[in-house]
Amino acid sequence: MKRVQTLTLTLFLSLMVSQAFAWGQLGHYLIGYMAEKQMKKSTKRKVEKILFPMSLGRSGTWMDEIRSDRSYDYATTWHYLNSKNGEYDPSTQEKTGDAYEAIQRIKAELKAGGLDPKTEAEKLKMLIHMVEDIHQPLHVGTGDDRGGNDVKIEFFGQATNLHALWDSGMIDRQGMSYTEIGEELFRRLTPEMREKYRSATMLDWLKEAVSYRPMVYNLPENNKISYQYMYDNYHIAEERMIAASVRLAQILEEIYP
Template structure:
């Protein structure tokens, strides 16, 4: 029996990606899944056509997967931004750009419609990822601890850091698939919540992230986290996931 080397290589790479970006897959798939359910049929079909063969959920992981590709080094700082008090201050940002400006820039480029087929697909995948990322509170950093990466701690007896706990630790402990979580969270989305999320600007998103900092940084003196920290912050994580899905759907409908 002959094996197609390209198929085998693709399979191996998919395993490597799932190991390196385990929460990335779950979290981004989850938000994309909920977004798909909220989109107008006409918008969803247009978005799926641009992203094909990727789904909206799958495309949300792409921007993490290209981090090792030097051709995309220019987007490395687009995953996050710095805000001291909930306001956007250009002087605090990385020279290569930031999530706040990238969202608006990419959205404008997609609306203008002057991109090639490949460029449109890449830009759309970036936009999806960044909108999702910015709803993780530590992707709106203080500028003092690299979004919690420098806050060393233990999480369930394993050496970790605060950013990793919010990126993967809490949600991984749920031990549920993205469809299970997505269906559960979607049932909690009321019309009033949806209106509130849609009637907001990216500046409001920054204020929300900063407002959550007291809870995010409420750490025990011994810096050992387990069930209590995850339990205390679960509702925040769930709310951020719901908010991201609604706002991503809103932006996609404005473009398509």
């Protein structure tokens, strides 16, 4: 009986942890993979040297993994922000900070230089993760339902929540590796799309996220989701990951030209 209880607790905790992560490991890996394909060679060399032995794709999951280390509790709220209508209002954010403020601050610190190798690597991994996170629509939340974590749903018969569905559920459902998805999405990136994404401001990023809310929250009355919701919305997740890869490559080139 004790062994069964232990296994049940372990499964419960693993589900809770997986629902707290953003984009899931697959999403972070493939955004980094696509960004790497777009970066200038000089930028890629500098970034690889700082992150070694981690790859750019792998480093995108680091900020989720350090949640188990209490010494990084200060960054717990940096994965998301609140925005009602696409605005950034510091007074509505968590007192310990948010993704919008942290991205700008850490980007400036990395550009200024003078950091020791460990600090620089950690700040760079945080920046990569947050830029990727903020492109998941539910990481720009209303402030009312914890970014969809409180919206309980069934996804192909499995109990989960709306946030977890967008983090990983729909992506994992594809049954493909991050390189397979990354290659498929990279083929769709046109010069016009790249220019559009690169010319946007961070406030534009928030407006983009808010614009998708009607589709994201368009759930059936019984909150049981399957093929129709996937058909209507997975293309949004794909577009968001493409946009994140373009902007991540752009930011890294600005810091490490």
